[in-house]
Amino acid sequence: xxxxxxxxxxxxxxxxxxxxxxxxxxxxxxxxxxxxxxxxxxxxxxxxxxxxxxxxxxxxxxxxxxxxxxxxxxxxxxxxxxxxxxxxxxxxxxxxxxxxxxxxxxxxxxxxxxxxxxxxxxxxxxxxxxxxxxxxxxxxxxxxxxxxxxxxxxxxxxxxxxxxxxxxxxxxxxxxxxxxxxxxxxxxxxxxxxxxxxxxxxxxxxxxxxxxxxxxxxxxxxxxxxxxxxxxxxxxxxxxxxxxxxxxxxxxxxxxxxxxxxxxxxxxxxxxxxxxxxxxxxxxxxxxxxxxxxxxxxxxxxxxxxxxxxxxxxxxxxxxxxxxxxxxxxxxxxxxxxxxxxxxx
RNA sequence: AGGCGCCUAGCUCAAUUUGGCAGAGCACUGGUCUCCAAAACCAGGGGUUGUGGGUUCGAGUCCCGCGGCGCCUGCCA
Numbered sequence: 001x002x003x004x005x006x007x008x009x010x011x012x013x014x015x016x017x018x019x020x021x022x023x024x025x026x027x028x029x030x031x032x033x034x035x036x037x038x039x040x041x042x043x044x045x046x047x048x049x050x051x052x053x054x055x056x057x058x059x060x061x062x063x064x065x066x067x068x069x070x071x072x073x074x075x076x077x078x079x080x081x082x083x084x085x086x087x088x089x090x091x092x093x094x095x096x097x098x099x100x101x102x103x104x105x106x107x108x109x110x111x112x113x114x115x116x117x118x119x120x121x122x123x124x125x126x127x128x129x130x131x132x133x134x135x136x137x138x139x140x141x142x143x144x145x146x147x148x149x150x151x152x153x154x155x156x157x158x159x160x161x162x163x164x165x166x167x168x169x170x171x172x173x174x175x176x177x178x179x180x181x182x183x184x185x186x187x188x189x190x191x192x193x194x195x196x197x198x199x200x201x202x203x204x205x206x207x208x209x210x211x212x213x214x215x216x217x218x219x220x221x222x223x224x225x226x227x228x229x230x231x232x233x234x235x236x237x238x239x240x241x242x243x244x245x246x247x248x249x250x251x252x253x254x255x256x257x258x259x260x261x262x263x264x265x266x267x268x269x270x271x272x273x274x275x276x277x278x279x280x281x282x283x284x285x286x287x288x289x290x291x292x293x294x295x296x297x298x299x300x301x302x303x304x305x306x307x308x309x310x311x312x313x314x315x316x317x318x319x320x321x322x323x324x325x326x327x328x329x330x331x332x333x334x335x336x337x338x339x340x341x342x343x344x345x
Numbered sequence: 346a347g348g349c350g351c352c353u354a355g356c357u358c359a360a361u362u363u364g365g366c367a368g369a370g371c372a373c374u375g376g377u378c379u380c381c382a383a384a385a386c387c388a389g390g391g392g393u394u395g396u397g398g399g400u401u402c403g404a405g406u407c408c409c410g411c412g413g414c415g416c417c418u419g420c421c422a
Contacts, residue, residue: 016376108416139414139415140413140415141413141414210383211382220355220373237381237382238381238382239381239382240381240383241381241383242383243382243384243405244384245380245381245383246383246384247377247379247380248380248381249378259381259382282380283380284380284381284382285382286380286381288381289381
């Protein structure tokens, strides 16, 4: 992973942390699928471990406030939040190495969101790609939360004085907006927040089993890595392959075959597998069975860990509560500083 | 707050001027078929018609209340 620019050393403003902190939020979309892991979670784990080794803090937040802009069923939100927490831990986030908590357990962030709202021009928000997209996908429910979504995102990052934000390229506009909001605030009230920097992670766009759209729970084209092996086999066998390879003897085109593309992430021998497809030495069924088995094996420990975690909600709640408590002093210190700077106290 | 319009399958919409067995396309599931998938063909599941009352032998359809969405005119901190 690469950092887009070296964070400024925090020498000028004494309120900035000595070491950069990393922050990332993830929506409580329920049990994670392959796209979640390859696209984000793997990088969270890597950054967490790097932080533990190099001495900077990593903060991961399940953003249930943000989810409320689209999810309106309380039971579903609660369930998906727990499922996401269990998934993250099962896939390698370690509450001893990182701070893991639920966004709404630190409600101070909503106060900061309001305060940042007052330095944010509406035009910036209306131009946000995801806002425009949501107006299309849920036209019956264009609530104000959708518009102010990036402001809450900015508040999330800066309330913990985080300066490193691991994101995929698709999130670049949101982070750029966060940077502008921070600049606007610092310009008006004095240097208070570190400007967040993108940590561009190598995040492949993982296509779903239909081979066309991005893997997504709402589309229903996921590979559920934490599900039972039979479910995974069935999902992979149903994947769309190279639509021009009709007969077993036809040569395949690994570049356009989503099954072949996924092999890149599960073994060093994908070139060899691709060669088998090109020369029709192997068939799609062979390649699918191999992929299924590799995914099943690779996620076997995570699957077992998930099963244990989700069966013990008391323990999960305790982990999340502890995370929220550990991060509390940072949030409270920031808010005290911000209120003072803005003239509220 | 008032006025007008809308709400039917996961989605887009039907359902005769005047109440009479809730349907189609897409999507989904299964089958046939070429290694699988796709495509094609065949079959199937899927609905408390937003919600609660009322009129009627019978209500998606008519009447009243409530909720949601959109547009318009206002009011208020």
